[in-house]
Amino acid sequence: MPEITLELTEEQAGLLETVRLQQGLETQSQAAEWLIKQRMRGASLRLTGRNRALHAVGGPRK
Template sequence: MPQALFEYDDTERSLLERIRIQQGLQDCDQAAEWLIKARLRRAALRLTGRGRALYPVGRNEQ
């Protein structure tokens, strides 16, 4: 798999450091990867509509 190298400024590095500690990761690159994967999972859920409440269509006969 190709590797990408990113430069982080101080604000980004502090955010990644907090995420790294919270998630128990080894370095900031793993924290960045975790954030990307989390974002992709949320986007996929919105795209497929999974997790939404499903209601029967039709008349409510009470």
């Protein structure tokens, strides 16, 4: 997957740090990815009424 670089405000970085600590993640990048996946799961659930697995296309299935 392509890497995306985001410029964050102090408030946004603080939010990512809070999420990182709550979820036991190693980096703020992982926290951002976790938040995005949560948002996508919620959108998928509202759209289809079912939970969907999220994984990279062509990536290994777990």
